Amino acid sequence: MSTIGNMTSTRARTGVGTARLAGAGLLILLGGFALLGPLFISSDPSTQDLGASLAPIGGDYLLGADHYGRSLLARLAHGARLSFGMAFLTMLAAAVPGILLGLAAAWKGGWAERMLEFVATVVLALPGLMLVLLLLAFSPGNHGPLFLGLSLTLWVEFYRLTKATTRTVLAQPHIEAARMLGFGSRYILVHYVLPVIGPMIATLSAFAMATAIIAVSTLSAISVGLQPPTPELGSMIVELLPYFAEAPVHVLLPAVLIFLLVLGLQLLTQGDRA
Structure with missing residues (x-):
């Protein structure tokens, strides 16, 4: 899960570059396959x-x-x-509380910020997959603990990015001027803070979804995530691996699909370089 940690040290690139368009197009195709495929494919998995x-x-x-x-x-x-759905829900469950708590910490400070920082430090002290494994131990093979564990791991990045960026914005002279002119917190948040953190949150969200897809596939591949016969891409690879010599393409198909999903999300985070 180091991808998320590395991302927070960089600013989101602006512009709609070729890579971003390619990523969006790839995700549209894969999303159509994921959403519409089960409706039009008559075969039961x-x-x-x-x-x-x-x-x-x-x-x-x-x-x-x-x-x-x-x-x-x-x-x-x-x-x-399944991969798209779990990744999207995991991202939402991590982003919503992370962003709200980050805004609150930057705005209020004081004991609330110190408490949130302590909780975030405790979460980061545990390796991401270890936290997921601890929750899965209570109910192995189920969606709930897997979803909850990934969300608890990823929310910290949204919190810290939001808090750090919001604090920087609030320290600007024009924000102090807006306050002196009587503009309320809601106006400052909507017109000054959100336009700055929005592109960064969008980029971090794509990274979070890619991280969730890789984590779900990895955990299923080592038989502690979703279990067969659930059609999960990671477990499909492991199930077919003993037959690689007879049907190598069959083994590669789910691996290629994971690769394309993550690639589309990674490309979506790219923009025009200066």
Whole structure:
């Protein structure tokens, strides 16, 4: 989860560059596959047909079948939806409290900020995946602890970025002038603070989603995350790995989908370079 930590030391780039457009286009395609694929693909991702075990690409199975004869196209579509959904919800659950607490800490300061800093330090003292594993120990293989653990890990980055940037903005002379002219906190927040932190939060959100996708896949791959027969991309790779010699493309398909999801999010954070 070091990607999120590295990002907070840089400012969001402005401009809509070629890389950002490419990332947006890639995510639109993958999002369409994830959202609409399960609606138009008639195959059930859990339906087994042992007679079609490791069926090649083409024929009755457009992208082949796994070792249980389950449609890889259907499983990839449901896996992409699961990864997208969990990543987006995790990002929201981390961003909303992180941003609100960061704004409150920068605005109020005092004991509230000291308490929040202590909580953030405690969370950062634990390796991100360790915190997720601790929660998964109470209910292994379920969505809830996995979602909660990732959110608890990622909110700190939103909090610290928001607090540091907001404090810098509030220290500017024009903010003091606005206060002296009688403009309220809401006006200052909407017109001066949010336009500055907005692009940074958007960039951090993309990094957070990419981190969540990688974390979910990694935990499922080591059998402590979502468990089979749930069509999760990381667990699909592990399930098919023993058959790599017979069907290497089948193993690579979920790995390529993870790569494309993360690549699209990473490209989306790029902008025009000066």
